[in-house]
Amino acid sequence: MYLLKEEEIKKSLTKINKKKYFEDWFNIVKPILLTKEFQVRRMFSHHKESVWDHSIDVSYKSYVLARAFRCSTYKASIGGLLHDFYPHCWRYSKKLEQYDSSYLDGLYDKKKFFKKHGFVHAKEASINYLKYFKEYEDEIVTDCIEKHMFPLNIRLPKYKESWIVTISDKIDSILDIPIILFYLIKKG
Ligand SMILES: [Fe+2]
Numbered sequence: 001m002y003l004l005k006e007e008e009i010k011k012s013l014t015k016i017n018k019k020k021y022f023e024d025w026f027n028i029v030k031p032i033l034l035t036k037e038f039q040v041r042r043m044f045s046h047h048k049e050s051v052w053d054h055s056i057d058v059s060y061k062s063y064v065l066a067r068a069f070r071c072s073t074y075k076a077s078i079g080g081l082l083h084d085f086y087p088h089c090w091r092y093s094k095k096l097e098q099y100d101s102s103y104l105d106g107l108y109d110k111k112k113f114f115k116k117h118g119f120v121h122a123k124e125a126s127i128n129y130l131k132y133f134k135e136y137e138d139e140i141v142t143d144c145i146e147k148h149m150f151p152l153n154i155r156l157p158k159y160k161e162s163w164i165v166t167i168s169d170k171i172d173s174i175l176d177i178p179i180i181l182f183y184l185i186k187k188g
Pocket residue numbers: 083084121122148149
């Protein structure tokens with residue numbers, strides 16, 4: 001996998017790179033965006049885009065909302081970026097299989113309803129972020145990641161930042177709800 005450099009990432013983010021707070025937000029998330037483990041998410045499918053694209057959108061939205069609601073833009077941006085940082089893909093990706101098939105582990109396993117991706121990936125992501133980005137360990141960031149699937153996961157977000165991440169995720173995913181339901185029921 002070709003590792004994108006800072007300027008290449010900035011250039012590719014055409015939806016947001018002209019926006020007012022882009023530089024400030026980018027400086028917060030840059031160290032994570034430059035890592036190999038996060039860039040692998042460019043090959044993780046997420047509905048109509050990649051986990052990379054989706055996580056960046058949610059992170060930037062979370063930053064903007066955190067400014068508006070006067071809470072931590074730093075924690076909301078990091079929580080937003082890592083909210084879907086689960087270890088294994090849930091949609092097949094040929095590129096990912098060719099790169100490292102271990103990312104596809106468990107993809108075809110039969111799972112009980114409450115063990116399907118929609119129910120378990122928030123918890124998985126909250127464990128996985130500590131494996132790769134331990135330096136960002138923080139109660140609020142963990143809460144943002146672990147609770148972002150509220151109300152599907154019934155535990156209430158505890159902090160303003162966690163509410164912001166779960167709302168940003170829903171805004172970003174609203175058009176994908178029929179697809180999410182299909183995969184939840186059929187695929188897991
Ligand atoms: Fe998610």
